[in-house]
Amino acid sequence: MENKVLSRYVDELASRVNGVVEESFGVLVLKVQATYIIEALTGAKNFPDVPCDFLHDLCGVDSGDHIEVVYQLSSLHGPQLMRVKATMDHENPVIDSATRIWEGANYLEREAYDMFGIKFKGHPNLKRIYMWDDFEGYPLRKDYVTEPIEVRNVVRTRIEGE
Amino acid sequence: MSIEKTEELILNMGPQHPSMHGLFRMVVHLAGETVTNIEPKLGYLHRGMEKLAESRTYSQFIPYTDRLDYLASPHNNWAYVQTVEKLMGVEIPERAEYLRVIFGELARIASHQVCIASTALDMAGWSAWSYAFRDRERICDMYEMTAGSRLTVNIMRIGGMSAEPPEEFWPALQSFLDDTPEMLEEYYGIFFGNEIAMGRLKNVGILTKEMAENLSITGPVLRASGVDYDVRKAEPYSIYERFDFDVPVRTGCDSYDRTIIRMDEIVESIKIIKQAVRDIPGGPIMAKVPKVIKPPVGEVYHRVENPKGELGFYIVSDGTTKPTRLRIRPATFINLQMLPIVAKGWKIQDVVAIFATLDAVLGEVDK
Amino acid sequence: MFGKGLLQGLGITFKRMVGPNITEFYPEEKPNLPTRVRSSMGLERDKCISCNMCAMACPNSVIKLTSEKNEANKKVLKTYHMDVGRCLFCGMCAEVCPTKALKVTQEFENAIYEPEDMQWDMIKRAERKGKVE
């Protein structure tokens, strides 16, 4: 019942933001272009009756030809769950920051920037969070090359007479 | 003659600092003793779990989940294996579900004991620390006799449990459950009932309900801010809907409530374990799963109530033996965002206490 | 009344002060570990069928083994190396072993002085252990 109401709202929202609605394991997935993300998220936050007003998670996904930002939305006042996916260009991923809607997106967006190089417009402090500042490359992208174990695995050898 | 101005003192706390719970580092701006700004710096324990997952098979990643929130490793196993099971559509045997609940709740107790202990220790309550750790040892013993390890337990497998608890497990569990009221009384007597501790924690570091919701805070920290939300009730996973328990909520929003709510949660966990021990059926502990785990193409998100907040796994599968993308939603990483906001204007001692009440485990924060 | 909690705390610590100790006197009294404790790995060479399951189950590619075929065209283990520096001690290798040739053992005193000692030659270890006992 609840799900039907939510599904109706999501469909309405999808038509507003040129999105596609899918369902995966009982969760509605709304796929939009990166330019519509703020509209989609505000829309989801302000659903009447079943607001998806809690940003549960935000992460980047590299699907080969394009980069996605996945927002897991839920609510503290009901069982509704929703997933919003914003697709962008692989070469130059730019998206609007969700920090204006949820302050909690701050670190998550920094992490996504750190790992995928997604630039969040309007983020208050978009710096690398895990890797050091002059680290090159974005580790979780599929085109990031890791050196083999033999190169990384430097073992000190015993010096004779020690 | 130059005019001397007062300056902010910029103090670098961590990564090597006694109260930074591992390898947390924060740059604290101080005006005298008062904190004007905090910049947390993360990444000193970053092991690239999500990257590692992409080069491991689904079952090979289970030991790695132990290293996330290493104080409650069965819970991490649980969240991960349930996500994969959801993706594959595996039904697991009843007995395995009950055992998972027992181990998960034991892990919750152990984790909360460490939280209480380390909060006490960060305020120099040495004895409270050692008593809580003494009692946690008994849970570690139970892990050890069942799974063979005390900290990184690695007890769950995709489709069930790795091992049936040995005979001596059940009496040990029973005596632990019987002793818990006494333990809690002791923690209360030595730490929570202490006027100095109350003075240190009460009305310090207020995190209001609105702030908590806006900052995506989860877990006991959220419930101490007056939000009645627990994944075990809101979206019952595993067999939690069969148990009768309450979700403790406190409305103080301060450091004291963030800590003492964990005492209430221990009481609830004891209730759940008692019911699980009463109802546990016999039977196999492992479902029939293929030797090589190959989930279908798809994506799944699953979350569980970790002792420290909501732990979520988001797996994108392309039909091969290795996940394309495995995202871990770390609870304390997101909870940590409140530290600079909440601690502003308090003394440097309060920052240490507030950080302790967050119960951050850097294995989970840095992944 | 203010001070009640303080006195209660003093009472608890005094009770513990005069009460019994809980310390384990480790080097003098060895702990009695449960048999499932996975502190190190032990190999029985004769049981091993060189199926490579352990190496495949290992999350960190710790195990490297080679085998050769004998007269009866059966695989026989030739070398078996573990790079314990990378080992998580998760016990997955022992769990998948079809013949239980690889087992977890309770030898926990694994501290060594040199990094190269972390390369365990499991066959040699098995032989050495046989001599000691």
Add this chain to the structure above:
Amino acid sequence: METLNYLLETLNNLFLIIADAIRGLFADPQSVWANLTMNVINFIIVVIIVVLAALILILLERKVAGWTSQRPGPNRLGPRGWFQTIADALKLMGKEDVTPAGADKLIFKIAPMIIFCLPMMTLAVIPYGKDMAPINIDLGILYFVAISSISTLCFLMAGWGSNNKYSLLGGMRAVAQMISYEIPLLFSLLGVVMITQSFNLGVIVEAQGTIPFIVLQPLAFVIFMIAGLAELNRAPFDLVEADQEVVAGPFTEYTGLRWGLFFLGEYGNMTAMSALAATVFLGGWQGPAILPGYVWFFMKVGVMIFMMMWVRWTFPRIRIDHLMHLAWKVLLPLSIVNILLTGLGIYIYRFVMGG
């Protein structure tokens, strides 16, 4: 019975007899040279007391820490670990003496030396038995408090000289805390001074022949203990060296024996403060004549020290604003009330007794 009494009497005056014997070696027992010799001997004895007390107390502290958390404490070296501190001292001597690059070298180096001198100076005025004060001065209490407050300076010197932000914070905390607690400390002693009408510690002990002042001045004793703990930077008032916040405060940059001197100084000060408490409130060397006076005295000091350790391993640390609040808004008014009540009591006593 006669012989037993005689034996006790001898034991009680053992040190006085020895002192007389030494003086007797000189042609004129009251000459300058005899006095000088006695002073040197007294000095050596005080140094021995400080060092021995520190050695024993460090072990005892660790033992108490162990016992409260259900451990045996150090138990490796010697019988039940009794030689642990000696081994630690040897280890400290063998360590490299590091001076930080940006340190103010002179200040950095003399701070531990000064703090080590203070307990010796303060312990010199304590009467260890009947007529057994190494230096018997009339302003004993004032001297004691004045000297012990110099340690504030040492903490600030160490904190400033280390060129470390944690140390600086610790040093600043030390100044704020110790100067605040000086006042209630001295005020709590004033009640006793009013009763005995003397600052001389010997006279104060003599006055407690029938009844120790803890009975007459319980409030003053409590204030003295709290203020004394704060003055000594002991838990729950150890904000200066709080390892969870400012790591070790002023001692962060010290290594080896310099750090050891701080430790010796801290435990020496602790002994001195306990000795003052035992002298002023618990009756010093006064006690049933079954044991010599100095044994009673050291037993009382021991009890005080054990109390301090017990408190340390039980309580969490207090916050800095609560600390100031406690000093200025609670202890100071209470100690003034105590002085008022004492004055009133003396007045009533005199009125009743017709003095």
